[in-house]
Amino acid sequence: MVLKQINLTNFRNYSALTLDFDKRQTVLIGNNAAGKSNLLESIYLLSTTKSLRVERDEELIKDGEEFSRVEGFIDGETELLVVINHPTDEVIFRKKVLINGIGKKVYDFIGNLPAVIFYPQDINMITGSPALRRWHLDLSLAQIDQEYKKALTLYGDYLTSRNKVLKRIREGQGKVDELDYWTNGLVEKGKIVSGKRKEFFEFINQLSTPLGEFKFEYFQSEVSVEKLQEINGRELASAQTLIGPHRDDFSIILEGRSMATHGSRGEQRTATLAFKLAQLEYMAIKLGKRPILLLDDVFSELDASHRAHVVDIVGKQQTIIATVELENIPQEFLDLARILKVENGKIIP
Ligand code: ATP
Ligand code: MG
Secondary structure: OOEEEEEEEEEOOEEEEEEEOOOOEEEEEOOOOOOHHHHHHHHHHHHHOOOOOOOOHHHHEOOOOOEEEEEEEEHHHEEEEEEEEOOOOOOOOOEEEEEOOEEOOHHHHOOOOOEEEEOHHHHHHHHOOHHHHHHHHHHHHHHHOHHHHHHHHHHHHHHHHHHHHHHHHHOOOOOHHHHHHHHHHHHHHHHHHHHHHHHHHHHHHOOOOOOOOEEEEEEOOOOOHHHHHHOHHHHHHHOOOOOOHHHOEEEEEEOOEEHHHHOOHHHHHHHHHHHHHHHHHHHHHHHOOOOEEEEEOOOOOOOHHHHHHHHHHHOOOOEEEEEOOHHHOOHHHHHHOEEEEEEOOEEEO
């Protein structure tokens, strides 16, 4: 699976861009603020309909413009299109996703251009909140597994409703048996979600990780009807569902040390990359084809031995690397790659 062409209209600092990916390997070179990360982000938007860098989709629209359009052609000439609008009275949609011109539900759109992205700031994943770690986890699992995607969405719906009922009961407006329906749904969908997360962690823990002996420890917040019954009093007091996949977490361990609390900056960065590359391998196994790999400024802080290992991987699938200086990129990759200069929202020939 290859992304052959991308067309941007009013996306971030791009007014209009058409770019053909003639080679499987691409290097984007340019100064700070040229638009390198934005270009990688636009590709990831086609993969997931999400950006890892913004809270609201509208932030992706070029300043002063009304809408943003990202179109990609993948092999077999399938056209993927994401359109983002500023919400106004006339505009009834904020984000529209289409395949070959036909509007799709987000969950049918995701997964057509599987990709893994690594940004330097993803290191936040290690030290940040469990929600951020789950987000990084979910974005890759959702791309490869329709059942996961649906179970996760429904789980979220049950969770919201169940919390509302808990609150009503606490306020004396509802009865405890009103919870049963939501509890059963929550447990059913929660088991699907945590089962698939568990399978993912089991797989990546038996991979040999060339970047170091990283282990990924999954802390499952196990949910069952019995467990929920046991904590019913506490749940009613707090009006919160206290266990389940929305409380899952994981940590990355190197030689017995948690990277969150004991990792050096370089180790945390390598750990993040190791996690992303493990996701790539899992997705490749599950899909039977390799996702696109998008690497933003990956080499600048890696030492020589780690660079060499990353080079082994970047040759295996379509890979797009952004960098400020070509010196940061190993020669073996440069030999394979097409080098594109990015300048002020344009590609300079
Ligand atoms: P660096 O090497 O510093 O990482 P970069 O080439 O990756 O630089 P980008 O993150 O792609 O730079 O950003 C390029 C420019 O796009 C920045 O000047 C940024 O402020 C600008 N930009 C971001 N969002 C928008 C937007 N919605 N409208 C217009 N410009 C934007
Ligand atoms: Mg950048």
